[in-house]
Amino acid sequence: MDMDIACPRCKTTKYRNPSLKLLVNVCGHGLCESCVDLLFLKGSGNCPECGVALRRSNFRVQLFEDSQVEKEVDIRRRVLRDFNKKEEDFATLRDYNDYLEEVETIIFNLVNNIDQLETNKKIEKFKKENRELILKNKARAGREEAELEALLEQEAAMEEARRAQLAMEEKEEKRRKIRNKEALIDELMFSTGNARNIVQTFAESRAQDAASQAAQASSVPAPAVRATQFSTGIQIGRGSGHVEFLPVPRTDDTPLFHYEPPQRIFDGPAPPTLLDVDQNGFLAHIRSASEEERAGGYNSNISCLRALEEAMSGLYYRAHRGEAVF
Amino acid sequence: MFPSSTQLQHWTFKNEAEITQYREEANAKFIARHGANVPPEEIAEIFLTPSEERILVHSYESHLREFCKRFSPPMPRAVIGTAFHYFKRFYVFNSVMDYHPKEILVTCVYLAAKVEEFNVSISQFVANVKGDREKATDIILNNELLLMQRLQYHLTVHNPYRPVEGLLIDIKTRALLNDPERLRPAIDDFLDRSYLTDVCILFPPSQVALAAVLQSASSNRENLDSYVTGTLLGTPGAEKLPGLIDAVRNIRMIVKAYETVNRDIFGALNKKLEKCRNQENNPDSAIYKKRMQELLEDEDEREAVKYEKIARQQRTTEDQLVGITRVLSPSAS
Numbered sequence: 209m210d211m212d213i214a215c216p217r218c219k220t221t222k223y224r225n226p227s228l229k230l231l232v233n234v235c236g237h238g239l240c241e242s243c244v245d246l247l248f249l250k251g252s253g254n255c256p257e258c259g260v261a262l263r264r265s266n267f268r269v270q271l272f273e274d275s276q277v278e279k280e281v282d283i284r285r286r287v288l289r290d291f292n293k294k295e296e297d298f299a300t301l302r303d304y305n306d307y308l309e310e311v312e313t314i315i316f317n318l319v320n321n322i323d324q325l326e327t328n329k330k331i332e333k334f335k336k337e338n339r340e341l342i343l344k345n346k347a348r349a350g351r352e353e354a355e356l357e358a359l360l361e362q363e364a365a366m367e368e369a370r371r372a373q374l375a376m377e378e379k380e381e382k383r384r385k386i387r388n389k390e391a392l393i394d395e396l397m398f399s400t401g402n403a404r405n406i407v408q409t410f411a412e413s414r415a416q417d418a419a420s421q422a423a424q425a426s427s428v429p430a431p432a433v434r435a436t437q438f439s440t441g442i443q444i445g446r447g448s449g450h451v452e453f454l455p456v457p458r459t460d461d462t463p464l465f466h467y468e469p470p471q472r473i474f475d476g477p478a479p480p481t482l483l484d485v486d487q488n489g490f491l492a493h494i495r496s497a498s499e500e501e502r503a504g505g506y507n508s509n510i511s512c513l514r515a516l517e518e519a520m521s522g523l524y525y526r527a528h529r530g531e532a533v534f
Numbered sequence: 535m536f537p538s539s540t541q542l543q544h545w546t547f548k549n550e551a552e553i554t555q556y557r558e559e560a561n562a563k564f565i566a567r568h569g570a571n572v573p574p575e576e577i578a579e580i581f582l583t584p585s586e587e588r589i590l591v592h593s594y595e596s597h598l599r600e601f602c603k604r605f606s607p608p609m610p611r612a613v614i615g616t617a618f619h620y621f622k623r624f625y626v627f628n629s630v631m632d633y634h635p636k637e638i639l640v641t642c643v644y645l646a647a648k649v650e651e652f653n654v655s656i657s658q659f660v661a662n663v664k665g666d667r668e669k670a671t672d673i674i675l676n677n678e679l680l681l682m683q684r685l686q687y688h689l690t691v692h693n694p695y696r697p698v699e700g701l702l703i704d705i706k707t708r709a710l711l712n713d714p715e716r717l718r719p720a721i722d723d724f725l726d727r728s729y730l731t732d733v734c735i736l737f738p739p740s741q742v743a744l745a746a747v748l749q750s751a752s753s754n755r756e757n758l759d760s761y762v763t764g765t766l767l768g769t770p771g772a773e774k775l776p777g778l779i780d781a782v783r784n785i786r787m788i789v790k791a792y793e794t795v796n797r798d799i800f801g802a803l804n805k806k807l808e809k810c811r812n813q814e815n816n817p818d819s820a821i822y823k824k825r826m827q828e829l830l831e832d833e834d835e836r837e838a839v840k841y842e843k844i845a846r847q848q849r850t851t852e853d854q855l856v857g858i859t860r861v862l863s864p865s866a867s
Contacts, residue, residue, distance in 0.1 A: 226855055226856075472535065472538075473535070473537040473538050474535070474537060475537040476537075476740065477766060477767050477768060477770070477771045478770070488707065489707050490703055490704075490707045492706075492707070493702075493703050493706040493707060494703060512703060514696070514700075515696050515697070515699040515700035515703060516700040516703060516704060517535070517700070518535075518536070518692070518696045518697045518700055518739070518740065519696075519697040519698075519699075519700025519701045519704060519740055519743060519744075520700070520740060520766070521535050521536050521537055521738075521740060522536040522537050522542070522738035522739070522740045522741065523738070523740050523741060523744065523766075523767075523771075523774075523778060524771070524774045524777065524778070525537070525542070525546075525737070525738045525741065525781075526777040526780075526781070527546070527547075527548045527549065527736070
């Protein structure tokens with residue numbers, strides 16, 4: 209029962225604290241979140257049950273009820289990261305099976321604390337002997353994953369296309385039905401022929417339509433399968449070659465930003481420029497800026513120019529005034 | 535800049551006839567809405583005519599100026615100018631009978647103070663208002679959003695004060711005139727009077743400023759014609775000169791033609807307005823009070839609904855958290 213889960217240290221249960229979360233580290237002993245916070249304040253410490261030195265960052269949520277299973281999963285993952293030989297790497301099937309057996313033994317030993325030292329030595333030895341092979345296999349695993357992902361992506365795209373097509377067909381069908389109906393009503397309204405005959409002809413044509421539709425549906429071309437080979441027989445993609453190229457950076461199709469200076473409508477005689485204001489004595493007639501004002505980047509020529517510009521902009525304005533009313 | 539402003543695009547009208555037309559439309563619209571069951575021969579008796587509305591607006595404009603002049607702390611001129619702009623713009627498209635000018639007036643000043651960065655709090659502001667301060671606060675704050683909406687949120691106003699400064703600087707620098715500062719009193723007087731007319735919603739501020747400067751020069755027996763034709767416009771602007779002369783002459787004529795409103799007429803019209811104004815917008819009327827009350831209750835109700843929802847949510851999350859349903863007392867079942 210869910211309620212029975214308890215932290216081995218503080219004895220809190222799920223019943224008493226509904227938000228209880230048990231965490232587990234490499235040694236396989238569980239601890240609740242608050243205990244972890246408390247004990248591993250410094251980032252590392254010893255397991256309160258077996259005394260093994262642990263790091264706080266290695267704690268994760270316990271997935272299995274039995275913490276031993278949790279421990280095994282952890283160890284297995286670690287061991288298999290190095291023992292990653294494939295069947296192709298062995299001469300005979302017998303050799304491969306022996307190898308698998310050995311891996312299992314190592315994992316079992318580690319989980320049950322049998323011959324820890326011996327086993328660890330064995331792992332080290334294996335690592336040293338097979339370093340190159342391990343690296344290669346790791347790279348291969350990465351590639352395989354990528355390929356799988358590409359495959360999934362392709363599948364999703366195909367699915368999407370199919371769905372879009374279906375939706376379109378459905379819409380088309382609906383529209384045709386409505387059109388047919390309208391045509392029939394029009395015919396019934398305006399034709400002088402026998403109503404029954406008209407209905408009959410329409411029913412026939414509809415049946416024909418449906419038949420042709422069915423035929424068409426069966427002949428819908430299957431979505432093109434992605435080519436996996438060049439015409440020369442070399443495979444496209446990473447499947448065959450071990451050579452990998454750096455990805456070519458994609459160029460975006462959006463047009464580049466182009467700066468256009470803003471248009472200023474002035475509608476009046478050209479005002480003096482800032483340089484004119486400085487040189488031609490305009491400043492002699494206004495209060496000069498104080499030191500405090502200049503500290504903020506203000507200068508008296510700014511406001512002088514603004515006043516001049518405002519005095520001149522819009523002077524040429526001319527409404528279509530028509531007759532004066534007063 | 536003025537040539538790309540909303541003031542030019544939306545609030546500078548072609549001529550007096552255009553403004554009159556809009557005002558008449560607003561008047562007719564109000565009468566059509568509220569005078570449906572009034573016999574046509576009594577309409578002129580009950581409702582204000584467009585020209586009567588004009589007289590009222592004119593007299594309230596002088597009130598607006600008085601209010602601003604007496605305002606404490608003293609108000610910068612730009613605030614007064616902007617308030618005038620708002621007031622005039624508002625009554626181009628709205629009828630006096632719909633919104634009472636004395637209410638719109640204070641709201642305009644309040645909004646203008648904000649826009650022109652003249653910092654007064656509402657309590658400081660209503661200290662300048664005669665009568666019930668609390669009521670005035672309510673009126674101003676209730677009308678503020680309405681006013682902005684009717685102004686289409688075109689709040690930036692170009693006043694002729696800065697152009698006048700620019701022209702004076704230019705005259706001092708580029709024209710031969712002894713002591714241009716003595717033109718100032720007459721300029722200010724001209725601008726003050728110009729705000730009582732429709733000049734500011736007919737002409738760009740730079741032209742009004744130029745008209746003020748020229749008027750002041752002529753009253754001081756000076757001649758600035760050579761400055762305008764030679765220096766200000768120069769040769770590239772020669773073909774624009776007739777248009778500018780025309781505009782300046784028109785401005786001076788309009789300002790000159792202004793005359794104050796007779797007090798008796800104002801009193802009579804005010805009485806008429808009290809009778810025919812839209813009661814829904816009258817803060818003293820029962821309809822208005824009822825409407826406000828409803829708005830208030832609506833708000834309360836919404837709050838209550840919201841509160842209930844939150845409480846319910848909280849209860850369910852609590853239940854989930856505790857893992858047991860509420861324990862009922864034995865008597866409850």
